Amino acid sequence: MDNLIAGLQVTALGMGLVFGLLAALWGLLALAGRLEPPPTPPAAPRVPPALRVTGGGADELTPETLAAITAAVLIHIASRRRQAAPEMRSSWPGSLLFASRWVAAGRTRQTRPYRRERG
Amino acid sequence: MDNLIAGLQVTALGMGLVFGLLAALWGLLALAGRLEPPPTPPAAPRVPPALRVTGGGADELTPETLAAITAAVLIHIASRRRQAAPEMRSSWPGSLLFASRWVAAGRTRQTRPYRRERG
Amino acid sequence: MDNLIAGLQVTALGMGLVFGLLAALWGLLALAGRLEPPPTPPAAPRVPPALRVTGGGADELTPETLAAITAAVLIHIASRRRQAAPEMRSSWPGSLLFASRWVAAGRTRQTRPYRRERG
Amino acid sequence: MSAELLTRLAHGPLGLSWQALVMLAVAGLLIYLAVARDYEPLLLLPIGAGCMLANLPHSPMLAEDGMLRVLYDSGVANELFPLLIFIGIGALTDFGPLLENPRVVLLGAAGQFGIFATLLLALALGFTPNEAASIGIIGAIDGPTSIYVSGILAPQLLGPITVAAYSYMALVPVIMPPIILALTSARERRIRMPYSQRPISRRIRVLFPIATTVIVGTLVPFAIPLVGTLMLGNLMRESGVVERLTKTSASELANVVTLFLGLAVGSTMVGEQFLRLSTLAILVLGILAFGIDTAAGLLFGKLLSLLSRGTINPIIGAAGISAFPMAARVVQRVAHEADFENFLLFHAMGANAAGQIASVVAGGVLLALMGAG
Amino acid sequence: MSAELLTRLAHGPLGLSWQALVMLAVAGLLIYLAVARDYEPLLLLPIGAGCMLANLPHSPMLAEDGMLRVLYDSGVANELFPLLIFIGIGALTDFGPLLENPRVVLLGAAGQFGIFATLLLALALGFTPNEAASIGIIGAIDGPTSIYVSGILAPQLLGPITVAAYSYMALVPVIMPPIILALTSARERRIRMPYSQRPISRRIRVLFPIATTVIVGTLVPFAIPLVGTLMLGNLMRESGVVERLTKTSASELANVVTLFLGLAVGSTMVGEQFLRLSTLAILVLGILAFGIDTAAGLLFGKLLSLLSRGTINPIIGAAGISAFPMAARVVQRVAHEADFENFLLFHAMGANAAGQIASVVAGGVLLALMGAG
């Protein structure tokens, strides 16, 4: 009987604490959301300003080509950076660090639970 | 001398036990082979029955195209399944689980022993 | 004061030892360089002598084609060797063992220190 | 041929007690569930194998310096292994859905009610307070938490509690849907929740695990190991600067520890200790804990739904039980069946992540209230 | 400059005994064999390095809390490391060829005769029974078994026995062919064996490791650790549901343990203990064990060939010695040289897998008969 009374106390206190702590977390998260600056629109792509190809005739680069080249150059720089100095780098080849979060977590696939196929 | 006699006893008992245990294993395997149902011919591929394209003229899919599409779809489903829910999945990307046993064990290559090339 | 005198002794002896040991290493390396035979010019590629395609007309293989085939065959043999007998092989798929040292160490990239891009 | 040698040889078969035979059958059942039924094979297969190796007659693996004993002493007796697994879980968990939807956080708290209800039931059945708390912790529906808490409070029950915890977690897709269907109406299940994409800055993502550790750890020191390791893994993940460590914690280290933990837990399941009425009681109480958790989460979800004037779908409350991330996926499937276009996964994931944190907090609170240590 | 400081500095060079110099040369030889000759480098290189580090004067690595001592205590003294390696070997071994051809199973038993013959020889040379059994176990031609058994029966001989076991395993392609050629006629070597492709169901593949563990473990409890870990790895592999664990056991865990095991074994090879006549005797007895194993396997193969009216090629008996999978490949090469079209690999693999199991069983039997524990 004593045990049961102690158990009820533990239940009341325990659920209270769990709710209290998670409520504190909620407050904290709400506060953080309040303090966080509103999301700024994504900055314009950092096209190197010097990269202006002007010329005449059929040889001129179209804006699309230019954009493609710029993207390729930026990606190349990023991948060179990733390959620098293997002794010290914190991410390993094949890193998911630079993949989109959506892809990295495989979230699009999480709706269906994993089932192994039966032979 | 005593040691040698004991040694001969150990030899007799030891070889007897090893043979006995492996013979028991043999019996077990033979029994299992007996109990196992004879191999059934491989089931027909599970083509979704609704996938019947009937139409006229040049637009109709040839059986070969249809088979190719079916195979692609089945493979796609299998690979989506493999990618589902990374937290829980038991096989890792690059798994050999789905490769043929022959390939997985590299058996075709096992005839020649591995030799590192000398510089 | 005693401590400081002891410290000076440690400093003198310590730097002496460090210099002495590295000098010994230097001597060893110089000796090794002396004893090492001068680098021989790279041996001629081991073209299988039987591989001589002689024929007439447009079907004859050009030397370039022949060289390409030889290289492909050698690489194929090397890669089959690498895939032999997985249980026993000391290098894993994706090994950098056969990559050029320059590539393997990423040396061309080591001039610029690694910097993570700031969001 | 000396009689002594023959005695030595008969030693083995003669040592096979009926308890050992039953336990070998139990081991076979666990391996069957893992291999043929895919019930949490990563843990149930090693547990079954450990149980088998421990119950063979005179098993040297349980002797001093035996492998199973060494593994138990080096990682279960000191609770190291469940904590290392928590680092890996933290490294794999994305708390993003929770950060984007903080209001679902309380659903995680409600989903822990089963812990305490089961504790009361176990006390009523005559278990000691520590044993009752250990049985209750199955209601955390979280493997490492169950192992950690019961390993401290009642190591003699570690085997059945762990087996119950992991078996029932594998049964999430079977147990939850009928309870959800019984407690909610089709109209409720069809409530759609908008997906408000609020980008979460890296700063918030990094500060979250730190703040959680400090707050929970200060208020409930007994929760420090559980919360601290879970949040350490998440901090490594979200910081993005130590991907080598994150990757190793979540794969190689987690794999080795999972194998060792399973074998060691399995080795605690030996005859006389396991074959008791208490084991049966634990299995029954465990499934009750599961059901009560789900129901409590759902009812609290209904309350929130009322308070929010129907903008919250109550069934995401069921995901508050933890069992991360399967519970959220089951909730999504139930919603999907009620309304093909209803996409609740993201909100359910938020409640599920909250449940993960709440489970760990509840484990620490329980240890504190039982005066463990 | 204080005399004390100078004494401290001269400490090192003065501590270099002639035994240490010899052992450094032995270490150099082991490293040479590993690096230049490719003799089982995965183990001989770490053993050589461990031997070198242990024999440098006043090596702190052997002191209390020294790295080599710590590694020895944490995985060799309690036999943990060889068992973990067995999990990895089990995870890499495909028993398919054996399951498809159960009748070759007895060849594995015959290939263990060298163990007992060598035991008798060692007894005759005056070794104690436990030492003789440890030397005999080189005839298991299986590294982890040798380490496990000799570590229990005669830890003082662990170094030379391990080195002998691994060196001779590397010599399989050198030692076996002449023995095979001497004991068989070209006609016998040309016998072809049909390849009866009998598909083995997953159920059989999964039940096999479980049944083997239970049967062998019940009859010979001392074999439980060896058989149990080998079969645990194989169960994980064949179940297909825990590939993460299988992969980690067979690669990262096996690699780390191999490195640590090699270093720790090498560290047992210190001067006075290693430089004895007994070491020489062990090396000679070891190679004898190897030869006797091969011959016994072959002769039993001939017997089976007779009994089966020539449908079994006797040389697959030589693969029954274990040394998995090199022995089977050597047999295939010899068959290939006798008849270019003769493809025995699959049957030899079956005998080889049987030899692997038989080695482990023989190790346990030996421990049981010596009354170890």
Added chain:
Amino acid sequence: MSAELLTRLAHGPLGLSWQALVMLAVAGLLIYLAVARDYEPLLLLPIGAGCMLANLPHSPMLAEDGMLRVLYDSGVANELFPLLIFIGIGALTDFGPLLENPRVVLLGAAGQFGIFATLLLALALGFTPNEAASIGIIGAIDGPTSIYVSGILAPQLLGPITVAAYSYMALVPVIMPPIILALTSARERRIRMPYSQRPISRRIRVLFPIATTVIVGTLVPFAIPLVGTLMLGNLMRESGVVERLTKTSASELANVVTLFLGLAVGSTMVGEQFLRLSTLAILVLGILAFGIDTAAGLLFGKLLSLLSRGTINPIIGAAGISAFPMAARVVQRVAHEADFENFLLFHAMGANAAGQIASVVAGGVLLALMGAG
């Protein structure tokens, strides 16, 4: 509601001393430096996390069987972890540039002068000899060496010394350039050094780590663990026959050990012990050690430049401090700024590799001279 339960609950918040609060702030600073500033995150992040978990009130992670205590005892108290990391570093280090240019080897020796100068300064400040030597070893500019030496000589200072060592290593690109610019003229920095491509045979590459271990180990036995493990890793790498072990040592094993080491080191940073004037002194002395090292290396580089009649660029002397391989890269950048076409990286790498060896040697010498053990 019983008063006892409430007391238990208030236990946590009441246990929060001001020292703990300060240490939590320090932990936050370390994590900030790691995450936001990329200062050696692989170690500073775990150290910060360990510090945080250790300073929460009544942390069970420091209790007997607490995770941090277990990690400390199993790898820091016995110096296992830094040695395992050295195996990984050796497996990643290419000593080719040093082997091709043996004459830069002495630059590595000069770059260790900071160790002894700092030792003298610390003695003058009143530290005990062992403490002074531990502080001096920050001047090795090599993390594992600092941890190894200070763990033996003055474990009570392990925390601040490790933090100083790693923080300053992260500051190499900030600290070194101004010192180089101050001590050399633009003319000197523009000296070009020819790149004499002398192919190094595999034999030399394999013999180098063995010879280094034997020579250094014989003369300074205290250096055996440091030199031996570094060279073991390099031997595995250059032999090319054990790539599985090399890869695992350099990645998975190194990752796990780095995480555990960081957590354990962080757990030594608790209140009363850390918040002393001595910690401040260590931080100041550490940066002095760094500067003195660089200057000594540079001045010795000038001497060599003179002796070689200007064929050696003195600034490669700055790379002799170790901090492998960042120091060499910083030197290359400075040379690059003085003369866009000046390519010194290869020579700087040679000096840098020599510095790595010299650091390890200096650590052993220091232990020998202090009569450690």
